[in-house]
Amino acid sequence: MRQYNSMRRLTSLLFLAGLGLLLAAILQRLNFGQPPMIVGDAINAAAPAQVGAANLVTSVVLAYRGFDTLLELTILFTAATAAGLALGREPGDRLADPEAGPIVRAGADLFFPLLLVVGLYIIFHGHLTPGGGFQGGVILAAAFFMPQLARPASRLEHRMTTLIEGLAGATFILIGLLALFEGEAFLTPLLGVGTLGTLLSAGTLPMLYLAVGLKVGAELAGLLASLAEMGAEE
Amino acid sequence: MNNLILLVVLPLITAFLLPVIDRFSTLAARWSGPLVLLITTFIGASAWLQLGTGAVSLELGGFRPPLGIVLYVDQLALLFAIAVSFGTLLLWPYGNRGGLRQQTLTLLLAGSGSGLALSGDLFNIYVFYELVAVVSYGLAVSLRTPAAFAAAIRYLIISGFGAALSLAGIALIYDATGTLNLAQLAQLAPEKLNDLQGLSAFVLLLIGIGVKAELFPVNTWVPEIYATAPKRVSALLAGLVSKLAVVVILRLLVLIFPQPEAHTLLLVLGILGVLTGELAAWRARDLPRVLAYSSIGQLGIVFIAFSVPGEAGVFAGLAMALHHLLIKPALFLLAERWDGSLAGLTGAAKASPLGAALFVLFSLSLLGIPPLPGFWAKLLVLTSLAQMGAALYYTGAVVIMLGMVLEANYLFRIIARMYQKAPSTGTPPGHGRLDLAISSMLGAGLIAAVFLLAPLADRLQGIAAQTVDVNQYIEAVNPVPTRNPI
Amino acid sequence: MDMGTLMFAGALGLMLIGTAALVLSGHLMRMVFGLALLESGASLLLVLTGYRSGASAPIILDGVVPASMVDPVPQALVLTAIVIALGVQALALGLVLRVHRAYGTFEMREIRRRMERDICDQAGLELPSSNEVPEPYPGSPKPQQGEY
Incomplete structure (x- = not known):
């Protein structure tokens, strides 16, 4: 058995050495600082007029590659569904960690409104400054998860999160389908581009980001709550 | 042709809304999945009759390639997209086996599988591929036995390893070419990817996508998952998912890595x-x-x-x-x-x-x-x-x-x-x-x-x-050359 | 060594460390962390491909378009890749919890042995006596419980 073990270790080391050599060979050839930027330059030139978001990364995330974003939301949804399938328990058996100390409890109460405001601010300014639906959504998830850390007995309302994630995801797709019914391609930005750099610009992009933020927030809060509930059973 | 996107998004939106529908009517929730799959099968079949031997590309978001994401519809892609819709309809968890979550996951598999067959963008393929992967982890633990969980986590680790490597492969390709559109990559490949960097990218992508295609040596998960998952799920994974990965490998081989x-x-x-x-x-x-x-x-x-x-x-x-x-x-x-x-x-x-x-x-x-x-x-x-x-x-x-x-x-x-x-x-x-x-x-x-x-x-x-006809692919997508290749 | 090589070496090095954790550790929790490192390395590699020397971030402030901007596409791609990795890791942790609950160990070899036995039990077979499924040899450290 020892022999088998050392054999295995040897193969693993050989594999690692091979991968290392491959990566080292690649390292020699990568060019740093002078990317070809065929698509990048074209987007940098066309996006302000075409999409109207001052943050060009947002133009890529929601307009040029909005379809990827829809799919990544779907992946989060799928992961949450699968985790629910794996972690889900029969109703009735409720176990919880003891309540946290007064500092954590007071901190959670204090931070909740603050995190909510910051999260929403970041979502609504995603098309102007760094940030957006994902970053804001994670902050929202933290806002809703913190009270649970402070008082594990008070469980997150799973019905609420499934409702929000379902409707937010459907809204994203419906905005995309709206363009399809107008005779355009799926996910074509609508409502014009507005004035570059103002809050009400970039057409449907802020709406999409709101849907993204709510969905990410609900999804992550649900995932964290499932994991915490599972951990509390031990 | 424009409505072919419904093959992907109709199952997705239904999956999102299934828990909501279920709250109002269990019966409606139970039958909306098969109904949607019937509709997408029908849409796919009518597009098949319309397509003939031609090929078209759908520009998502209305942006000219290579700026946006395109779906590429030819006979190969459409055939497998229809097979996914029809196959999931046949292997649907009828009789409420496994409950709502199984139905949601099966719908997600139908949408993501069709997308994987149709996508004409390298990174979009990666995202679809990851989606199919996460759906299959969920389906694999349907029976909730300890062995199923153990098999699923082993599968997840192998598959995640492959996915990370293929992401690195995509980075190598983007570093050399500056584009992700498969048609433009096909144009640039003979010049820019015909070297060690291109070959490394192929190896990394092949390991990554080979996990689902049951390629040696990243197929150790196969017997474990097929033995511990419900046979309906094994049928989906062995019949459909592995073939979709095969189609992706074929596309990459023909277009980018000859x-x-x-x-x-x-x-x-x-x-x-x-x-x-x-x-x-x-x-x-x-x-x-x-x-x-x-x-x-x-x-x-x-x-x-x-x-x-x-x-x-x-x-x-x-x-x-x-x-x-x-x-x-x-x-x-x-x-x-x-x-x-x-x-x-x-x-x-x-x-x-x-x-x-x-x-x-x-x-x-x-x-x-x-x-x-x-x-x-x-x-x-x-x-x-x-x-x-x-x-x-x-x-x-x-x-x-x-x-x-x-x-x-x-x-x-x-x-x-x-x-x-x-x-x-x-x-x-x-x-x-x-x-x-x-x-x-x-x-x-x-x-x-x-x-x-x-x-x-x-x-x-x-x-x-048609599949080996690289020129038809490039012409159908017709990426605008935004800058002369250096 | 110039800046670029250093950066790329960092990204590739992260990937190598993650892979090492995957193939060498044999501990489920460390393998999940290794996977996270590997994903991070690949994401770093991807975002580095968009860097252009001396260029600014692709954001238009007060209507002023910078003369030279970095590539916005890899940044968007990495955003997507990170969120995907996040979802996968959350699911992985859930599965790890489940497996630990069932088998009481994080050791991959032990988990595999128990899984094979479960599969064979269910099929009504005896466990094959090949070196595919080794018994833990005497003197090996006992699988640790409750480490995390």
């Missing part, structure tokens, strides 16, 4: 896959794992076929892949009640004569007995290999024939056992009505294919010719 080294690598891995798969299937002692290992062997033959450059190899490989797509789900459905040891199958033919007859039919086709379609598919592979005239390709042909000997041995062993006299300890159980009905349907399809062999072969040859 180097001879890439073909040689595929050939070697395919040969090893056939050898290890068939040997392990020969040694396995329960039906699910026999089927799992034989699936590895069959996909190895597909890769050997794709390693033959040009139309002949693609034709042969597609024939093998479609044949396997038809019969492996049927075999897994038959294994639903026969999942014990092979010894327990003694006398099974008496309890379920139709099931045993179907098993014989599928086994004979799997093995390649004329006049069943499996024979013609294997014949195509062997002749295309023989025409290459190189030692390694002859090795491939010899290994395939060796695999057939092993296959004959273990399949006939099982069949002989089934038709033996049942032991006094009781006969193995018969089949569920639904499983039997779907297997019979697939069996009828197989027999129909025997009679329609000539027109089917013509059509498939046309598809293969």
